Amino acid sequence: MKKDIHPDYHFINVKLTDGSVIKTRSTWGSEGETLSLDIDPTAHPAWTGGGQRLLDQGGRVSKFKKKYEGLGF
Numbered sequence: 001m002k003k004d005i006h007p008d009y010h011f012i013n014v015k016l017t018d019g020s021v022i023k024t025r026s027t028w029g030s031e032g033e034t035l036s037l038d039i040d041p042t043a044h045p046a047w048t049g050g051g052q053r054l055l056d057q058g059g060r061v062s063k064f065k066k067k068y069e070g071l072g073f
Contacts, residue, residue, distance in 0.1 A: 007027040008027065008030075009025055009026070009027055010025065010026070010027075010030065010031040011023055011024070011025055011026075011031060011032065012024065012025070012026045012028060012029055012031070012032070012033050012034070012035055013032070013033070013034040013035070014034075014035050014037065015034055015035065015036045015037065016037055016040045016042055016043075017037060017038070017039070017040050017042065017043045018042055018043070021034070
């Protein structure tokens with residue numbers, strides 16, 4: 001490996017949305033810093049399998065459903 005071209009790889013703490021802390025290695029920040037997450041695997045629907053909520057802003061969804069109601073959607 002070439003010298004002085006690789007970033008510093010060190011231990012940091014990652015704070016999840018539920019308050020738990022995981023110690024991992026990263027190039028982010030400096031040794032011992034804490035990275036607080038807004039979205040993580042314990043809270044995001046993509047990982048938890050949570051249902052989707054459809055928001056009807058300005059009647060767009062209802063307008064779409066009315067336009068295509070005869071096609072069997």
